[in-house]
Amino acid sequence: MPAPAPAPAPAIxxxxxxxxxxxxxxxxxxxxxxxxxxxxxxxxxRAVNAGQSVEHFRVS
Incomplete structure (x- = not known):
């Protein structure tokens, strides 16, 4: 007799x-x-209107 198939993983x-x-x-x-x-x-x-670049505030 073949081994039983494994149960499927429960869906999250x-x-x-x-x-x-x-x-x-x-x-x-x-x-x-x-x-x-x-x-x-x-x-x-406010910073951009004051002349600052948006890229100055970019997080790397």
Missing amino acids: AASQTPAAAPARRYRNAEGQVWDGEGPMPAWLL
Whole structure:
């Protein structure tokens, strides 16, 4: 008699998968962050309007 087939692995529900934290693409000296999604936050908009480059705040 052949060996029984192994049981399939249980499926993981979507609610059980860990959510990935949003990437922090931009950060200022005060620790404020922006992931680059949605409208630009006020702190970054003020810096850009003052002549600073957005790339200056990019997190590598």
